[in-house]
Amino acid sequence: MSSLFNEVVPERTDGVPTRRVTITVNGEQHTADVEPRLLLAHLLRQGLRLTGTHTGCDTTNCGACTVLFDGRPVKSCTMLAVQADGHEVTTVEGLATASALHPIQEGFKDEHGLQCGFCTPGMMMSAKALLAENPDPTEDEIRWALSGNLCRCTGYQNIVKAVMWAAHKMQDQESEEVS
Amino acid sequence: MYPPRFQYEAPATVEEAIALLGDGNGDAKVLAGGQSLIPMLKLRFAAPTLLVDINNIAGLDYHRVDPDGTLRIGALCRHEHLEKSALIADNYPTIAAAAPLVADPIVRTRGTFVGSICHADPQGDWAACAIALNANLVVQGPSGRRSIAARDFVHGPFETALAADEIAVEAVIPAANGTARGGYLKLERRIGDFATAGVAVSLDIVDHRVERAGIALVGVGPQTIDARDAAEALQGSVLTSTTIEQAASLAAQAAQPRSDHRGSASYKRHIVQTFTSRILTSIHGPSREAA
Numbered sequence: 001m002s003s004l005f006n007e008v009v010p011e012r013t014d015g016v017p018t019r020r021v022t023i024t025v026n027g028e029q030h031t032a033d034v035e036p037r038l039l040l041a042h043l044l045r046q047g048l049r050l051t052g053t054h055t056g057c058d059t060t061n062c063g064a065c066t067v068l069f070d071g072r073p074v075k076s077c078t079m080l081a082v083q084a085d086g087h088e089v090t091t092v093e094g095l096a097t098a099s100a101l102h103p104i105q106e107g108f109k110d111e112h113g114l115q116c117g118f119c120t121p122g123m124m125m126s127a128k129a130l131l132a133e134n135p136d137p138t139e140d141e142i143r144w145a146l147s148g149n150l151c152r153c154t155g156y157q158n159i160v161k162a163v164m165w166a167a168h169k170m171q172d173q174e175s176e177e178v179s
Numbered sequence: 180m181y182p183p184r185f186q187y188e189a190p191a192t193v194e195e196a197i198a199l200l201g202d203g204n205g206d207a208k209v210l211a212g213g214q215s216l217i218p219m220l221k222l223r224f225a226a227p228t229l230l231v232d233i234n235n236i237a238g239l240d241y242h243r244v245d246p247d248g249t250l251r252i253g254a255l256c257r258h259e260h261l262e263k264s265a266l267i268a269d270n271y272p273t274i275a276a277a278a279p280l281v282a283d284p285i286v287r288t289r290g291t292f293v294g295s296i297c298h299a300d301p302q303g304d305w306a307a308c309a310i311a312l313n314a315n316l317v318v319q320g321p322s323g324r325r326s327i328a329a330r331d332f333v334h335g336p337f338e339t340a341l342a343a344d345e346i347a348v349e350a351v352i353p354a355a356n357g358t359a360r361g362g363y364l365k366l367e368r369r370i371g372d373f374a375t376a377g378v379a380v381s382l383d384i385v386d387h388r389v390e391r392a393g394i395a396l397v398g399v400g401p402q403t404i405d406a407r408d409a410a411e412a413l414q415g416s417v418l419t420s421t422t423i424e425q426a427a428s429l430a431a432q433a434a435q436p437r438s439d440h441r442g443s444a445s446y447k448r449h450i451v452q453t454f455t456s457r458i459l460t461s462i463h464g465p466s467r468e469a470a
Protein backbone atom coordinates (compact mmCIF):
# COMPACT_ATOMS: atom_id res chain seq x y z
CA MET A 1 0.00 0.00 0.00
CA SER A 2 1.61 3.28 -1.03
CA SER A 3 -0.08 6.47 0.09
CA LEU A 4 -3.24 6.09 2.07
CA PHE A 5 -3.79 9.77 2.30
CA ASN A 6 -4.34 9.88 -1.47
CA GLU A 7 -7.48 7.91 -0.87
CA VAL A 8 -8.59 10.17 1.94
CA VAL A 9 -7.82 13.63 0.61
CA PRO A 10 -7.88 13.50 -3.17
CA GLU A 11 -6.62 17.06 -3.60
CA ARG A 12 -3.35 16.20 -1.96
CA THR A 13 -0.47 17.65 -3.95
CA ASP A 14 2.96 16.14 -4.24
CA GLY A 15 5.51 17.33 -1.79
CA VAL A 16 3.31 16.96 1.28
CA PRO A 17 5.50 15.04 3.67
CA THR A 18 4.30 11.63 4.72
CA ARG A 19 5.59 9.22 7.31
CA ARG A 20 5.87 5.49 7.01
CA VAL A 21 4.05 3.67 9.77
CA THR A 22 3.75 0.01 10.60
CA ILE A 23 0.68 -0.90 12.59
CA THR A 24 -0.62 -4.29 13.63
CA VAL A 25 -4.37 -4.31 13.11
CA ASN A 26 -6.31 -7.37 14.25
CA GLY A 27 -3.07 -9.34 14.30
CA GLU A 28 -2.06 -8.39 10.78
CA GLN A 29 0.82 -6.03 10.11
CA HIS A 30 0.18 -3.09 7.77
CA THR A 31 2.69 -0.58 6.46
CA ALA A 32 1.47 2.71 5.07
CA ASP A 33 2.72 6.17 4.22
CA VAL A 34 0.45 8.66 5.92
CA GLU A 35 0.25 12.38 6.20
CA PRO A 36 0.66 13.20 9.91
CA ARG A 37 -2.79 14.73 10.17
CA LEU A 38 -4.51 11.51 9.12
CA LEU A 39 -6.65 10.27 11.99
CA LEU A 40 -6.45 6.67 13.10
CA ALA A 41 -10.19 6.27 12.41
CA HIS A 42 -9.65 7.35 8.79
CA LEU A 43 -6.66 5.08 8.32
CA LEU A 44 -8.78 2.15 9.51
CA ARG A 45 -11.87 3.02 7.50
CA GLN A 46 -10.56 4.46 4.26
CA GLY A 47 -7.05 3.08 4.21
CA LEU A 48 -7.59 -0.46 5.46
CA ARG A 49 -11.28 -0.63 4.49
CA LEU A 50 -12.18 -1.72 8.01
CA THR A 51 -15.46 0.15 8.06
CA GLY A 52 -16.76 -1.53 11.19
CA THR A 53 -15.22 1.32 13.16
CA HIS A 54 -17.75 4.14 12.86
CA THR A 55 -17.10 7.85 13.07
CA GLY A 56 -20.02 9.56 14.73
CA CYS A 57 -19.64 12.89 16.48
CA ASP A 58 -16.03 13.42 15.39
CA THR A 59 -15.50 15.48 18.56
CA THR A 60 -14.49 12.88 21.18
CA ASN A 61 -17.96 12.50 22.67
CA CYS A 62 -19.81 9.55 21.24
CA GLY A 63 -17.33 6.66 21.30
CA ALA A 64 -18.60 5.05 18.06
CA CYS A 65 -14.99 5.02 16.80
CA THR A 66 -13.64 3.17 19.85
CA VAL A 67 -10.90 0.64 19.10
CA LEU A 68 -8.39 -1.08 21.34
CA PHE A 69 -4.93 0.47 21.26
CA ASP A 70 -2.46 -1.92 22.88
CA GLY A 71 -5.48 -3.42 24.61
CA ARG A 72 -6.96 -0.21 26.01
CA PRO A 73 -9.97 1.52 24.49
CA VAL A 74 -9.30 4.77 22.61
CA LYS A 75 -11.44 7.03 20.46
CA SER A 76 -9.77 6.53 17.09
CA CYS A 77 -11.05 9.89 15.82
CA THR A 78 -8.94 11.49 18.53
CA MET A 79 -5.63 9.89 17.69
CA LEU A 80 -3.33 10.42 14.78
CA ALA A 81 -2.52 7.41 12.63
CA VAL A 82 1.20 8.21 13.00
CA GLN A 83 0.83 7.74 16.75
CA ALA A 84 -0.12 4.10 16.17
CA ASP A 85 3.24 3.35 14.55
CA GLY A 86 4.63 0.21 16.18
CA HIS A 87 1.44 -0.39 18.17
CA GLU A 88 -1.38 -2.93 18.11
CA VAL A 89 -4.90 -1.96 17.20
CA THR A 90 -7.97 -4.17 17.52
CA THR A 91 -11.16 -3.17 15.70
CA VAL A 92 -14.59 -4.76 15.83
CA GLU A 93 -13.54 -6.87 12.83
CA GLY A 94 -11.00 -8.49 15.13
CA LEU A 95 -13.64 -9.91 17.50
CA ALA A 96 -15.12 -12.79 15.50
CA THR A 97 -13.20 -15.74 14.15
CA ALA A 98 -13.96 -17.21 10.72
CA SER A 99 -16.29 -19.74 12.30
CA ALA A 100 -17.79 -18.07 15.35
CA LEU A 101 -18.99 -14.78 16.71
CA HIS A 102 -17.24 -13.44 19.78
CA PRO A 103 -19.34 -13.92 22.96
CA ILE A 104 -19.78 -10.13 23.11
CA GLN A 105 -21.26 -10.16 19.61
CA GLU A 106 -23.47 -13.12 20.53
CA GLY A 107 -24.62 -11.25 23.61
CA PHE A 108 -25.62 -8.19 21.58
CA LYS A 109 -27.52 -10.49 19.19
CA ASP A 110 -29.24 -12.55 21.88
CA GLU A 111 -30.16 -9.68 24.17
CA HIS A 112 -31.13 -7.27 21.37
CA GLY A 113 -28.33 -4.93 22.39
CA LEU A 114 -28.74 -2.79 19.30
CA GLN A 115 -31.33 -1.11 17.16
CA CYS A 116 -29.73 1.04 14.47
CA GLY A 117 -26.33 -0.44 15.25
CA PHE A 118 -24.28 2.69 14.77
CA CYS A 119 -22.83 2.76 18.28
CA THR A 120 -22.49 -1.02 18.50
CA PRO A 121 -18.86 -1.46 17.36
CA GLY A 122 -17.68 1.10 19.91
CA MET A 123 -19.88 -0.41 22.62
CA MET A 124 -18.43 -3.85 21.95
CA MET A 125 -14.83 -2.63 22.03
CA SER A 126 -15.40 -0.86 25.35
CA ALA A 127 -17.09 -4.02 26.62
CA LYS A 128 -14.10 -6.10 25.51
CA ALA A 129 -11.72 -3.83 27.43
CA LEU A 130 -13.95 -4.04 30.50
CA LEU A 131 -14.23 -7.84 30.47
CA ALA A 132 -10.49 -8.22 29.99
CA GLU A 133 -9.96 -6.34 33.26
CA ASN A 134 -13.07 -7.39 35.11
CA PRO A 135 -14.54 -10.72 33.92
CA ASP A 136 -17.47 -10.58 36.35
CA PRO A 137 -18.73 -6.98 36.36
CA THR A 138 -21.82 -5.74 38.16
CA GLU A 139 -24.49 -3.87 36.24
CA ASP A 140 -23.17 -0.65 37.73
CA GLU A 141 -19.61 -1.42 36.63
CA ILE A 142 -20.84 -2.12 33.08
CA ARG A 143 -22.72 1.19 32.99
CA TRP A 144 -19.64 3.10 34.17
CA ALA A 145 -17.37 1.31 31.70
CA LEU A 146 -19.69 2.16 28.80
CA SER A 147 -20.26 5.75 29.89
CA GLY A 148 -17.99 7.06 27.13
CA ASN A 149 -20.18 5.42 24.46
CA LEU A 150 -23.44 7.06 23.49
CA CYS A 151 -26.49 5.20 22.18
CA ARG A 152 -29.52 7.06 20.89
CA CYS A 153 -31.80 4.05 20.35
CA THR A 154 -31.77 1.50 23.10
CA GLY A 155 -31.85 3.40 26.35
CA TYR A 156 -28.85 1.20 27.21
CA GLN A 157 -30.90 -1.49 29.03
CA ASN A 158 -30.27 -4.23 26.52
CA ILE A 159 -26.68 -3.17 25.96
CA VAL A 160 -26.00 -3.73 29.64
CA LYS A 161 -27.78 -7.09 29.46
CA ALA A 162 -25.72 -8.01 26.38
CA VAL A 163 -22.45 -7.34 28.17
CA MET A 164 -23.66 -9.30 31.20
CA TRP A 165 -24.60 -12.18 28.87
CA ALA A 166 -21.13 -12.08 27.33
CA ALA A 167 -19.46 -12.03 30.74
CA HIS A 168 -21.34 -15.17 31.79
CA LYS A 169 -20.64 -16.91 28.49
CA MET A 170 -16.93 -16.10 28.66
CA GLN A 171 -16.76 -17.33 32.25
CA ASP A 172 -18.52 -20.57 31.27
CA GLN A 173 -16.07 -21.06 28.40
CA GLU A 174 -13.18 -20.47 30.76
CA SER A 175 -14.45 -23.01 33.31
CA GLU A 176 -15.03 -25.56 30.53
CA GLU A 177 -11.44 -25.10 29.38
CA VAL A 178 -10.19 -25.56 32.93
CA SER A 179 -12.27 -28.72 33.53
CA MET B 180 -13.11 16.43 10.01
CA TYR B 181 -9.40 16.70 9.42
CA PRO B 182 -6.83 18.65 11.36
CA PRO B 183 -5.06 21.36 9.37
CA ARG B 184 -1.66 20.38 7.98
CA PHE B 185 1.19 20.41 10.43
CA GLN B 186 4.71 19.12 10.66
CA TYR B 187 4.92 16.18 13.05
CA GLU B 188 7.88 15.17 15.16
CA ALA B 189 8.01 12.47 17.81
CA PRO B 190 11.35 12.91 19.58
CA ALA B 191 12.77 10.38 22.04
CA THR B 192 14.04 12.83 24.65
CA VAL B 193 12.74 15.93 26.44
CA GLU B 194 15.82 17.86 25.25
CA GLU B 195 15.07 17.11 21.60
CA ALA B 196 11.45 18.08 22.14
CA ILE B 197 12.49 21.43 23.63
CA ALA B 198 14.84 22.10 20.70
CA LEU B 199 11.99 21.34 18.28
CA LEU B 200 9.67 23.69 20.17
CA GLY B 201 12.36 26.38 19.84
CA ASP B 202 12.45 25.78 16.09
CA GLY B 203 8.68 26.19 16.03
CA ASN B 204 9.03 29.90 16.86
CA GLY B 205 6.01 29.95 19.12
CA ASP B 206 3.85 28.15 16.60
CA ALA B 207 4.47 24.64 17.90
CA LYS B 208 2.32 22.62 20.29
CA VAL B 209 3.15 19.68 22.52
CA LEU B 210 0.99 16.62 21.89
CA ALA B 211 0.56 14.42 24.97
CA GLY B 212 -2.82 12.68 25.41
CA GLY B 213 -4.31 14.80 22.65
CA GLN B 214 -7.85 14.50 24.02
CA SER B 215 -8.35 18.26 23.90
CA LEU B 216 -5.74 19.26 21.32
CA ILE B 217 -6.85 16.91 18.55
CA PRO B 218 -10.52 17.99 18.71
CA MET B 219 -9.31 21.62 18.75
CA LEU B 220 -7.22 20.96 15.64
CA LYS B 221 -10.21 19.42 13.90
CA LEU B 222 -12.42 22.36 14.85
CA ARG B 223 -9.67 24.81 13.77
CA PHE B 224 -9.51 26.34 17.23
CA ALA B 225 -5.81 25.55 17.03
CA ALA B 226 -3.61 25.42 13.94
CA PRO B 227 0.01 24.97 15.02
CA THR B 228 2.54 24.48 12.23
CA LEU B 229 4.44 21.90 14.27
CA LEU B 230 3.23 19.18 16.64
CA VAL B 231 5.82 17.76 19.01
CA ASP B 232 4.47 14.39 20.14
CA ILE B 233 6.02 13.47 23.49
CA ASN B 234 4.44 10.00 23.67
CA ASN B 235 7.67 8.34 22.51
CA ILE B 236 9.71 9.85 25.35
CA ALA B 237 10.40 7.05 27.81
CA GLY B 238 10.06 7.53 31.53
CA LEU B 239 7.38 10.21 31.72
CA ASP B 240 4.40 7.99 32.53
CA TYR B 241 5.02 7.69 36.26
CA HIS B 242 3.36 8.73 39.45
CA ARG B 243 5.41 8.04 42.54
CA VAL B 244 6.05 9.22 46.07
CA ASP B 245 9.43 10.40 47.34
CA PRO B 246 10.60 9.23 50.79
CA ASP B 247 9.50 12.62 52.21
CA GLY B 248 5.96 12.09 50.94
CA THR B 249 6.11 14.34 47.87
CA LEU B 250 3.94 13.00 45.04
CA ARG B 251 5.35 13.35 41.52
CA ILE B 252 3.17 12.92 38.44
CA GLY B 253 5.01 12.67 35.12
CA ALA B 254 3.86 14.32 31.90
CA LEU B 255 2.56 11.06 30.42
CA CYS B 256 0.69 9.78 33.47
CA ARG B 257 -2.81 9.15 32.09
CA HIS B 258 -6.00 9.88 33.98
CA GLU B 259 -6.74 6.17 34.28
CA HIS B 260 -3.36 5.48 35.89
CA LEU B 261 -4.41 7.76 38.73
CA GLU B 262 -7.95 6.37 38.79
CA LYS B 263 -6.67 2.81 39.25
CA SER B 264 -3.75 3.58 41.54
CA ALA B 265 -3.80 2.09 45.04
CA LEU B 266 -1.21 4.69 46.03
CA ILE B 267 -3.62 7.48 45.07
CA ALA B 268 -6.67 5.74 46.56
CA ASP B 269 -4.91 5.34 49.91
CA ASN B 270 -3.20 8.71 50.27
CA TYR B 271 -4.61 11.40 47.98
CA PRO B 272 -8.36 11.77 48.55
CA THR B 273 -8.77 14.85 46.33
CA ILE B 274 -7.10 13.18 43.33
CA ALA B 275 -8.84 9.87 44.02
CA ALA B 276 -12.23 11.60 44.04
CA ALA B 277 -11.57 13.55 40.84
CA ALA B 278 -9.94 10.84 38.70
CA PRO B 279 -13.12 8.84 37.94
CA LEU B 280 -14.95 12.07 37.04
CA VAL B 281 -12.52 13.29 34.38
CA ALA B 282 -14.16 13.16 30.93
CA ASP B 283 -15.22 9.55 30.24
CA PRO B 284 -13.51 6.15 30.62
CA ILE B 285 -12.20 6.06 27.04
CA VAL B 286 -10.75 9.57 27.17
CA ARG B 287 -9.15 8.67 30.50
CA THR B 288 -6.97 6.00 28.82
CA ARG B 289 -5.18 8.70 26.79
CA GLY B 290 -5.53 12.09 28.46
CA THR B 291 -2.89 13.16 30.95
CA PHE B 292 -2.92 14.95 34.31
CA VAL B 293 -0.18 17.41 33.35
CA GLY B 294 -1.61 17.97 29.87
CA SER B 295 -4.99 18.84 31.32
CA ILE B 296 -3.39 21.53 33.48
CA CYS B 297 -1.43 22.89 30.48
CA HIS B 298 -4.65 23.02 28.47
CA ALA B 299 -5.95 25.41 31.17
CA ASP B 300 -9.60 24.97 30.37
CA PRO B 301 -11.58 26.80 33.10
CA GLN B 302 -13.70 23.65 33.24
CA GLY B 303 -10.74 21.28 33.63
CA ASP B 304 -10.75 19.07 36.71
CA TRP B 305 -7.03 18.75 37.34
CA ALA B 306 -6.05 22.41 37.46
CA ALA B 307 -8.51 22.85 40.33
CA CYS B 308 -7.14 19.80 42.15
CA ALA B 309 -3.57 21.01 41.59
CA ILE B 310 -4.38 24.44 43.04
CA ALA B 311 -6.23 22.95 46.02
CA LEU B 312 -3.29 20.60 46.67
CA ASN B 313 -0.79 23.47 46.49
CA ALA B 314 0.96 21.68 43.62
CA ASN B 315 3.81 22.96 41.48
CA LEU B 316 4.47 22.39 37.83
CA VAL B 317 8.03 21.59 36.85
CA VAL B 318 8.70 23.00 33.40
CA GLN B 319 11.81 22.40 31.36
CA GLY B 320 13.20 24.74 28.72
CA PRO B 321 16.52 25.31 26.91
CA SER B 322 18.14 26.75 30.05
CA GLY B 323 16.95 24.06 32.45
CA ARG B 324 14.06 23.51 34.79
CA ARG B 325 11.93 25.87 36.83
CA SER B 326 9.05 25.29 39.17
CA ILE B 327 5.79 27.25 39.00
CA ALA B 328 2.99 27.10 41.57
CA ALA B 329 -0.19 25.73 39.99
CA ARG B 330 -2.11 28.82 41.12
CA ASP B 331 0.35 31.01 39.17
CA PHE B 332 0.66 28.61 36.25
CA VAL B 333 -2.87 29.13 34.97
CA HIS B 334 -3.10 32.71 33.67
CA GLY B 335 -6.48 32.70 32.01
CA PRO B 336 -8.70 30.65 29.76
CA PHE B 337 -6.34 28.34 27.85
CA GLU B 338 -3.40 30.51 28.95
CA THR B 339 -0.51 29.41 31.12
CA ALA B 340 2.89 30.60 32.28
CA LEU B 341 4.53 28.08 29.95
CA ALA B 342 6.97 29.65 27.46
CA ALA B 343 6.81 28.57 23.83
CA ASP B 344 9.95 26.46 24.16
CA GLU B 345 9.10 24.87 27.51
CA ILE B 346 7.47 21.55 28.38
CA ALA B 347 5.69 20.82 31.65
CA VAL B 348 7.47 17.60 32.59
CA GLU B 349 6.04 16.92 36.04
CA ALA B 350 3.48 17.99 38.61
CA VAL B 351 4.73 17.97 42.20
CA ILE B 352 2.28 17.65 45.06
CA PRO B 353 3.84 18.44 48.44
CA ALA B 354 3.54 15.98 51.30
CA ALA B 355 0.58 16.59 53.58
CA ASN B 356 1.42 18.33 56.82
CA GLY B 357 -0.65 15.91 58.88
CA THR B 358 -3.43 13.72 57.54
CA ALA B 359 -4.46 14.43 53.95
CA ARG B 360 -8.21 14.85 53.64
CA GLY B 361 -10.20 16.21 50.76
CA GLY B 362 -12.64 15.61 48.00
CA TYR B 363 -13.87 16.64 44.59
CA LEU B 364 -17.42 17.11 43.40
CA LYS B 365 -18.55 18.06 39.93
CA LEU B 366 -21.96 18.63 38.44
CA GLU B 367 -22.21 17.70 34.78
CA ARG B 368 -25.30 17.24 32.65
CA ARG B 369 -24.00 13.89 31.46
CA ILE B 370 -20.71 12.04 31.60
CA GLY B 371 -18.14 13.65 29.35
CA ASP B 372 -19.85 17.05 29.28
CA PHE B 373 -18.06 20.16 30.45
CA ALA B 374 -18.65 20.90 34.12
CA THR B 375 -21.61 23.01 35.16
CA ALA B 376 -19.64 23.62 38.34
CA GLY B 377 -17.08 21.76 40.40
CA VAL B 378 -15.20 22.11 43.67
CA ALA B 379 -11.84 20.66 44.74
CA VAL B 380 -10.92 20.66 48.43
CA SER B 381 -7.68 19.58 50.08
CA LEU B 382 -7.00 19.81 53.80
CA ASP B 383 -4.05 18.77 55.94
CA ILE B 384 -5.36 17.93 59.40
CA VAL B 385 -3.49 17.53 62.69
CA ASP B 386 -5.49 16.69 65.81
CA HIS B 387 -8.74 17.80 64.15
CA ARG B 388 -7.23 21.18 63.37
CA VAL B 389 -6.84 22.33 59.78
CA GLU B 390 -3.13 22.93 59.24
CA ARG B 391 -3.47 23.84 55.58
CA ALA B 392 -6.46 24.25 53.30
CA GLY B 393 -6.88 24.61 49.56
CA ILE B 394 -10.17 25.13 47.71
CA ALA B 395 -10.47 25.65 43.96
CA LEU B 396 -13.48 26.04 41.70
CA VAL B 397 -14.21 24.59 38.27
CA GLY B 398 -16.32 26.05 35.48
CA VAL B 399 -17.47 29.15 37.36
CA GLY B 400 -15.19 31.81 35.91
CA PRO B 401 -12.85 32.70 33.07
CA GLN B 402 -10.21 30.48 34.64
CA THR B 403 -9.84 27.96 37.44
CA ILE B 404 -10.56 29.91 40.61
CA ASP B 405 -8.37 29.70 43.68
CA ALA B 406 -10.89 30.31 46.49
CA ARG B 407 -8.20 31.54 48.84
CA ASP B 408 -10.44 33.43 51.25
CA ALA B 409 -12.51 30.30 51.81
CA ALA B 410 -9.38 28.22 52.39
CA GLU B 411 -7.82 30.77 54.72
CA ALA B 412 -11.00 30.88 56.80
CA LEU B 413 -10.43 27.22 57.60
CA GLN B 414 -6.74 27.51 58.38
CA GLY B 415 -6.04 26.83 62.05
CA SER B 416 -9.66 26.07 62.80
CA VAL B 417 -11.55 22.93 63.69
CA LEU B 418 -14.25 21.84 61.26
CA THR B 419 -17.64 22.60 62.75
CA SER B 420 -20.93 23.35 61.06
CA THR B 421 -20.17 27.06 61.60
CA THR B 422 -16.68 27.04 60.04
CA ILE B 423 -17.92 24.81 57.22
CA GLU B 424 -20.79 27.14 56.35
CA GLN B 425 -18.47 30.15 56.52
CA ALA B 426 -15.98 28.56 54.12
CA ALA B 427 -18.75 27.41 51.77
CA SER B 428 -20.19 30.90 51.69
CA LEU B 429 -16.76 32.41 50.93
CA ALA B 430 -16.22 29.85 48.16
CA ALA B 431 -19.55 30.84 46.62
CA GLN B 432 -18.49 34.50 46.81
CA ALA B 433 -15.23 33.68 45.02
CA ALA B 434 -17.10 32.13 42.08
CA GLN B 435 -17.59 34.31 39.00
CA PRO B 436 -20.21 32.27 37.17
CA ARG B 437 -22.04 33.31 34.03
CA SER B 438 -25.53 32.24 33.10
CA ASP B 439 -25.56 29.89 30.13
CA HIS B 440 -27.27 26.74 28.87
CA ARG B 441 -25.82 24.80 31.80
CA GLY B 442 -27.53 26.99 34.38
CA SER B 443 -27.93 30.46 35.75
CA ALA B 444 -25.13 32.26 37.56
CA SER B 445 -27.00 32.07 40.86
CA TYR B 446 -27.61 28.34 40.42
CA LYS B 447 -23.91 27.70 39.79
CA ARG B 448 -22.97 29.80 42.80
CA HIS B 449 -25.39 27.75 44.87
CA ILE B 450 -23.79 24.54 43.59
CA VAL B 451 -20.35 25.80 44.65
CA GLN B 452 -21.64 26.53 48.15
CA THR B 453 -23.41 23.18 48.42
CA PHE B 454 -20.45 21.18 47.11
CA THR B 455 -17.95 22.95 49.36
CA SER B 456 -20.16 22.34 52.35
CA ARG B 457 -20.77 18.73 51.34
CA ILE B 458 -17.07 17.90 50.95
CA LEU B 459 -16.14 19.59 54.23
CA THR B 460 -19.02 17.89 56.06
CA SER B 461 -17.93 14.48 54.77
CA ILE B 462 -14.43 15.18 56.12
CA HIS B 463 -15.82 16.51 59.38
CA GLY B 464 -18.05 13.46 59.98
CA PRO B 465 -15.46 10.71 60.49
CA SER B 466 -13.05 12.97 62.38
CA ARG B 467 -15.79 13.89 64.86
CA GLU B 468 -16.47 10.22 65.45
CA ALA B 469 -12.80 9.69 66.15
CA ALA B 470 -12.79 12.50 68.72
